[in-house]
Amino acid sequence: MGPNEFDPQRSLQVLHMTVFSQSFSPCGKFLAAGNNYGEIGVFSLSAALGPEATEDSKTPIVTFKAHDGPVYSLLSTDSQLLSAGNGEVRAWNWAELVKKGSKAVWSRKPQYK
Known part of the structure; x- marks a missing residue:
């Protein structure tokens, strides 16, 4: 599907989208x-x-799937963007993100007792 073609599923997704978290780059x-x-x-x-x-x-320069569920929290460090969602914390390097890369550099799933 081309960039100017109508996608009804994505249109519904955007209609019901909620931003839960945001963070500025360093x-x-x-x-x-x-x-x-x-x-x-x-x-x-x-x-x-x-x-x-x-x-x-005004659209994102890059969008990527970070978690299977909602992204509840974002935090910026000097070099990384951390996200929390579905019981997992992941990190991306800012330098790679703005170059359109979206591979997490690490991921942790805390074990709770």
């Missing part, structure tokens, strides 16, 4: 937002908020 140039579908979207703030902003520039 450099302040990007904003990550986690939703109820387990996705994280990374936005370029200068593109989205600049005087030349268009509807296309």
Whole structure:
């Protein structure tokens, strides 16, 4: 399906999407937002908020599936974006995320007693 083709399933998903968490990158140039579908979207703030902003520039520069359930929390460190969802914590390197990479560098599932 091309970028301009209508996708009814995705349209319904967007209609019912809830952002549960957000975090700024350490450099302040990007904003990550986690939703109820387990996705994280990374936005370029200068593109989205600049005087030349268009509807296309207000969309995420990268979106990826982070968890099987909702992304309940996001936290930025000096080099990583951490996300929590479905009982698991995962981390991504900011440098890779903004280059459109989305492979987690580590993942932990805490054991509770």
